[in-house]
Amino acid sequence: MKVSAQKIWFDGKMVDFKDANVHVLSHSLHYGNAVFEGTRAYKSDKGLAIFRLQDHTKRLLESAKITLLKCPFSKEELEKAQIDVIKANEFKNNTYLRPLIFLGDGEMGVYHLKSPVRVAIAAWEIGAYLGEEGLEKGIKVKISSLIRNSAKSSMNKAKASANYLNSQIAKAEAIDAGYEEALMLDEEGFIAEGTGECFFIVKNGVLITPPNDFSLKSITQDTVIQIAEDLGLKVLRQRISRDEAFTADEAFFTGTAAEITPINNIDTRVIGNGLRGELTKLLQNAYFDVVYGRNAKFASMLTYI
Ligand SMILES: Cc1ncc(COP(=O)(O)O)c(C=O)c1O
Numbered sequence: 001m002k003v004s005a006q007k008i009w010f011d012g013k014m015v016d017f018k019d020a021n022v023h024v025l026s027h028s029l030h031y032g033n034a035v036f037e038g039t040r041a042y043k044s045d046k047g048l049a050i051f052r053l054q055d056h057t058k059r060l061l062e063s064a065k066i067t068l069l070k071c072p073f074s075k076e077e078l079e080k081a082q083i084d085v086i087k088a089n090e091f092k093n094n095t096y097l098r099p100l101i102f103l104g105d106g107e108m109g110v111y112h113l114k115s116p117v118r119v120a121i122a123a124w125e126i127g128a129y130l131g132e133e134g135l136e137k138g139i140k141v142k143i144s145s146l147i148r149n150s151a152k153s154s155m156n157k158a159k160a161s162a163n164y165l166n167s168q169i170a171k172a173e174a175i176d177a178g179y180e181e182a183l184m185l186d187e188e189g190f191i192a193e194g195t196g197e198c199f200f201i202v203k204n205g206v207l208i209t210p211p212n213d214f215s216l217k218s219i220t221q222d223t224v225i226q227i228a229e230d231l232g233l234k235v236l237r238q239r240i241s242r243d244e245a246f247t248a249d250e251a252f253f254t255g256t257a258a259e260i261t262p263i264n265n266i267d268t269r270v271i272g273n274g275l276r277g278e279l280t281k282l283l284q285n286a287y288f289d290v291v292y293g294r295n296a297k298f299a300s301m302l303t304y305i
Pocket of ligand 1 (some may be wrong): 038167193194195196197198215216217218219220221254255256257
């Protein structure tokens, strides 16, 4: 994913893209403590609208609290800054927002509480994360040899940079093996999540998605559950085993970046008829109606620029 923008919001100021730099001795580069968000703004009929801005910003600050990063900006200041950075770049198309709270330079050593906390918000125009074709035809997924970070030793409710080492290795392994994404299991062998997505299956007309015991508390997963219930579909939050995934009628990923991406194959088992499933398509269309501001029932989820 190539990134291009004119301006980046950095520690309270709007700076030129080329000036948003850090020192090589920045603490986060060495010890991995940083938290971030991924938020989308969609090109609606009434201009760009940020989807669930307040929820993403709340999760950002909760992530910072979990990893002991004291953010010097309030939730309201961060929300305004995200709107400002889109305005400053004059983006006209779908945009991705990347707020990052991290530790700058000045102190080395594992003890991080003396390091300066810095905040940057970048934004760039974006298309489909797993490809336009992926949205329509689905993707091939490999169950990873890596187990998702354990609740005993890490904190998955934080969208923490450190948690993504596990994701990166799993994703690289899956791509190297000829797949498009990895699916990670929890310590007990049930499906946890993708490297940057939550997981759903459809079985006999019922939607099933795991509880967030071993995954990020996903805003898209929550949105999809709300939409499904609004459409009168039954949704179960329960653990999914590998064999249940193989024999699902439909399967898909959800995430801010991935939106709703159908899965057509897991570890060489064709899912359903190998095409985007009917309920997956119904939910995709309904999801796009919501994020593009075409469903008045969900209008409060949008912040217009
Ligand atoms: C590991 C992981 N799980 C799940 C998700 C989906 O979360 P959301 O729907 O809030 O973007 C993401 C993306 O943020 C993620 O990185």
